[in-house]
Amino acid sequence: MKSLTIIFVVLVALMQYPLWFGKGSWFRVWSLNQQIEIQKKTNNDNQIRNNVLNAEVSDLKQGFSAIEERARNELGMTKQDEIFFQVTNPEKDKKETEVLNNTKAKN
Template identity: 50%
Template sequence: MKRLLVAILVILLLVLQYRLWFSDGGLVKMWQLSEALEVQKQENARLLERNRALEAEVIDLKQGLQAIEERARTELGMVKKDETFFQIIDEPKTAEAGQ
């Protein structure tokens, strides 16, 4: 009778251990979710930093004329009155020129 009781308890322990380690809510799944959480935290930190930089740029564009002038010059090629614009174009390198 004791052997049967011990065998039942061992089988029950094995079943519970299996569920603890390998079921959907088990430790393996918990470790995977912990790793995914760390990756997401890093991504969130990167995006938060990007958002702060964009927010600072928006504030600068709303308040300061220097940022608007810089954007107009670099992106639109605008120049002030009485300024001369010079554009330097490099000639494309060909494979024959190097030989």
């Protein structure tokens, strides 16, 4: 009787092995679910960034005000007979530079 119990315990353990350690194991499913969540977050962040870029592209295509604003802010351009004063915040500029550098490093 004792040997029969041991045989059944061994058989149950052998049947449980694929469930815990095999190709479709619980650990593998959990790991894949974690990867899926990370990928969903990455996809969501990229979708938000793409929406911002699409809005910027459509704005540039539709009117000259966006082009003028960009020329003023990024290139420091002015109209004829116009005086342009640009006040900068060194700490904000430093943070923006760090964000741009981090973005470039990721790509």
